[in-house]
Amino acid sequence: MYNFEFEKPSTIADAVAALGSEDAQALGGGQTLIPTMKQRLASPAKLVSLSGIAEMKGVCVEDDGSLAIGGGTTHATVASEAAGTFPALANLASHIGDPAVRNRGTIGGSLANNDPSACYPAAALGSGATIRTNAREIAADDYFQGMFTTALDEGEIITSVRFPVPQAANYQKFLQPASRFALVGVFVARFADGVRVAVTGASEDGVFRWSEAEQALSGSFSADAVSGLSVDPGGMIGDLHGTKEYRAHLVGVMTRRAVAAAG
Amino acid sequence: MPKDSGIGASSKRREDVRFLTGTGNYTDDINVHGQAYVHFLRSDVAHGRINGINTDAAAAMPGVVRIFTGADFEGVGGLPCGWQVTDKHGEPMQEPPHPVLAQGKVRHVGDPIAAVVADSAEQARDAAEAIEVDIEDLPAVIDMKAALADGATKVHDDLTSNLCYDWGFVEENKAAVDEAIANAAHVTTLELVNNRLVANPMEPRVAVADYNRANDESTLYTTSQNPHVIRLLMGAFVLGIPEHKLRVVAPDVGGGFGTKIFHYAEEAFCTFAARAINRPVKWTSSRSEAFISDAQGRDHVTRIELALDADNNFTAIRTETHANMGAYLSTFASSVPTWLHGTLMAGNYKTPLIYVNVKAVFTNTVPVDAYRGAGRPEATFQLERVIDKAARELGVDPIALRRQNFITEFPYATPVAVEYDTGNYVATMDKLEEVADLSGFAARRAASEAKGMLRGLGVNCYIEACGIAPSNLVGQLGARAGLYDVATVRVNATGSISVMTGAHSHGQGHETAFPQVVADMLGIDESMVNIVHGDTAKIPHGMGTYGSRSLAVCGSAMVRATEKIINKAKKIAAHLMEASEADIELKDGQFSVAGTDKSVAWGDVCLAAYVPHNYPLEDIEPGLEETAFYDPANFTYPAGAYACEVEVDPETGKVSIERFSAADDFGNIINPMIVDGQVHGGLAQGIGQALLEHAIYDESGQLLNASYMDYAMPRADDVPFYEVDHSCQTPCTHNPLGVKGCGEAGAIGSPPAVVNAVIDALQSGGKNVTHIDMPVSPSRVWAAMNG
Helix, strand or coil: CCCCEEECCCCHHHHHHHCCCCCEEEECCCCCHHHHHHCCCCCCCEEEECCCCHHHCCEEECCCCCEEEECCCEHHHHHHHCCCCCHHHHHHHHCCCCHHHHHHCEHHHHHHHCCCCCCHHHHHHHHCCEEEECCCEEEHHHHECCCCCECCCCCCCEEEEEECCCCEEEEEEEECCCCCCEEEEEEEEEECCEEEEEEECCECCCCEECHHHHHHHHHCCCHHHHCCCCCCHHHECCECCECHHHHHHHHHHHHHHHHHHHC | CCECCCCCECCCCCCHHHHHCCCCCEHHHCCCCCCEEEEEEECCCCCEEEEEEECHHHHCCCCEEEEEEHHHHCCCCCCCCCECCECCCCCECCCCCCCCCCCCEECCCCCEEEEEEECCHHHHHHHHHCCEEEEEECCCCCCHHHHCCCCCCCCCCCCCCCEEEEEEECHHHHHHHHHHHHCCCEEEEEEEEECCECCCCCCCCEEEEEEECCCCEEEEEECCCCHHHHHHHHHHHHHCCCHHHEEEECCECCCCCCCCCCCCHHHHHHHHHHHHHCCCEEEECCHHHHHHHCCEECCEEEEEEEEECCCCCEEEEEEEEEEEEECCCCCCHHHCCCCCCHHHCCCCECCCEEEEEEEEEECCCCCECCCCCCCHHHHHHHHHHHHHHHHHHHCCCHHHHHHHHECCCCCEECCCCCEECCCCHHHHHHHHHHHCCHHHHHHHHHHHHHCCCEEEEEEEEEECCECCCCHHHHHHHCECCCCCEEEEEEECCCCCEEEEECCCCCCCCHHHHHHHHHHHHHCCCHHHEEEEECECCCCCCCCCCCCCCHHHHHHHHHHHHHHHHHHHHHHHHHHHCCCCHHHEEEECCEEEECCCCCEEEHHHHHHHHHCCCCCCCCCCCCCCEEEEEECCCCCECCEEEEEEEEEECCCCCCEEEEEEEEEEECECCCCHHHHHHHHHHHHHHHHHHHHCCCCCECCCCCECCCCCCCCCCCCHHHCCCEEEECCCCCCCCCCCCCECCCCCHHHHHHHHHHHHHHHHHHHHCCCCCCCCCCCCCHHHHHHHHCC
8 A cells, every 4th residue: 555645524515625636535435445555556645534424424214205325324324224215225235245344335435436246336226316426416327337437527426325215126136256246236126107127247338227128027027027038248248257148147037036026 | 972081072172262362373473673574576477588677766765675686596596396206208307496586587477576675564565666677578378288289388498398297107007097998888088177276374474584693593484384394495405504503483374275385485585585684574475465476276187087897897097187387396296196196096996997197287377286185186076076977877876886886895905006004985975875864865856946946966985195104105206305293292390291293283273182192191181281383493303284194193103202201101100109110000190000009190200200309310311201203104094975965046057055964984083073173174175166266367377366356265155064974983004093184085075076966956957967167156057057
């Protein structure tokens, strides 16, 4: 790890100001950034910790019934506090990493990093969430822009995430055997006006919506409705853990299982 | 009845108190006043010519004490190989030099090019980044068969080719084996890969070296399974330091699994550097470095043929194996695919004719050497897989086919040079059928199928050869070391005992089990005995711990030394009681005169030895301390039968191990609980190899999964609750304890059971799959099902 400056502001405004300096980087729970820095693969001049900002923490239900989660909220907190309102999301959070990761890692950090195998992007895109930052609101459909790429501007902070609560939802994750990130993860959510299906882990372009499955499921929310569908292996990730064809196959399997489990 | 102390008791592991409360003393816990820190600059290319190294900028960095390169080691010895293999033409293997720091070329990613010594570890690392190395890339030699092709790029320019040796065993049998296979009623052929593994002990390697200029003595603290071996190899062959000026300490060591047997460049470097700069130096491996510098395991590619007659009796086995040595010959690398592999090809079966061919190959990869089992898992895997395949081809029950061919009379001389002293393979298979509840398998399969899963049963046997010996035999086979071991039993004045063992405990529980033996022999409490190991200054000598040898070899030395203690103590007791030595009996810590009520306690005899006021000084010396060197007459031959039941998800190919049962014959058992633990750990590593682990190099020689993000280690939820039984006991006939060794059995015996079970599951689902290479990952299973 190289030397760096460290700031821990207590307000969003102070954090934004601190991130204005050159080569400054926001630090959420540090579950990706810190190991990367230890390996000397990242060398920010300044880290701005967001963990001291009280207004970015916690889970609450908004007036319209949607669930708002502060950007600095840990996975463990989401797992416990969202369980009653949005059990599929809580369940997803409860299976990220291990207890140490869940007690440090934050939803804002995960969405800002947009690892192509992370779980939260599937939930956000699959729920049609809104990413709220210090500057604006971004629809999930506009937010995810490919592996490790988002609509966030330099120095922009995810302050909270608003999740519409679906009538039924489920997340199925097939584990990469080593990292236990998602080799393929599928989040299925049924709303009054249709079904959303978001897939993580599989695509070279990061998390994506499987529109063909969404259309089929909006007509009939059953595993059978998607049993004949498949994604094109062409854009899938092929690596030592699975070929493109295998990942494409798993997208179908995990989608059917998510639909069956969502009920 | 289970005993509550002594031999056969499940005494709780006394060392666990410090391990589990954070008070162990590992090498990284050792800091010498004034120490500097080492960072190695390692090659990031697999093969290249070093055209220049510029350390000027780095040397000017803050805190830098000195920077070393290969040039500093000209005239210094290279790392030696401890076993010379003779090829099938009678010629010695090709043995390239292995410099401490690269000279002229780099030969694998991770090969150390330079070493920075600085006041802090971070400063050393900063400076290493400032070293400019001009490396001309050369084509990387990765695939073994390509490495042997005409015109292939050579890993070592001075060798004739990348072939280390072409070994035939037993060469004189080859024609008869070929004929038997040509005339067989049935021949089953299997081509397979025994996947390369990274050992991954929990504690990475560490070296701390100190030098005392006043008396010209060096001390090396290192993560080793065998400090005396390191002292000999490093002192005599690399640095030219005589034993009396070199102390090697291996304190608490957090797992070895073979990869801490070997003498490594980093140990020699630190010892050399501490002398050169007259200051202690310390190097602690990062996990990332461990992936590219710890010797790796396995990596065999094998074709095996099993010939059977019309009655399904095995008539011959012929194998051809390519064994990856990596870029250099690690300490015992050459012995693993030969004498530790070929001699096991008979397995538990009376196959009259066997021929084993092994081509050992240099490649631009991390060196490969012994890893838990070392050659024996490779032998067991191919043999037990080909038997299973044969049974399926012939439509016979795999267990019945094995039983039909079991060796049943002992001693049994195999056609591959070894003689099994004892065993009972029928008994272990009977026991397995019971503990694995094989009669209930059909019902369990039906239950799995009812929920849409395929269920498979895989069974296999194994035999291993532990405690390699005797020294004069292994010397003929090419070993450049003796394979005896040593124990000193030091009885203190008040009767407590310190046993200095040449064996080293790094997870095996010696500190608990060894005192059980001594205490049992003397009839005293176990707490009166402790074990001292891991320090050449405290222990007379020893060959260390590997190959499941500690109890069979060093334990036997300890028994011999204790017998000497008893003999002397009886003389003292006879004097004290004015009786004849021949009438003295020792029971429950009391010496008594047979047929009388006279007795004297253990402690009184010990005190008399050290306060010899009433003592036969004219006949015997004062004191009570004895040393024994023990060189076994033969290997020991633990054996057993394992059963694995898996569920395979037909949609995803994911394999889940539902049951795993082991029936082992380890001969006599000192501590059943520790034996259970050794088997459990071995099974986890074997299951890891079968389902998860695989070090994968790309064409350019980069290790693609050099971190836990991509290298899959087994975790608690990857393994089931094991059924482990070791009640079948045929004691070893040639060592005083009748023990055989248990440390590697689980890792040797489990991979074929897992793969056999997966094949059984897939075939039960109508899939025509006859083999899947390890690791049997979900993607591979799915591809096989849909191939």
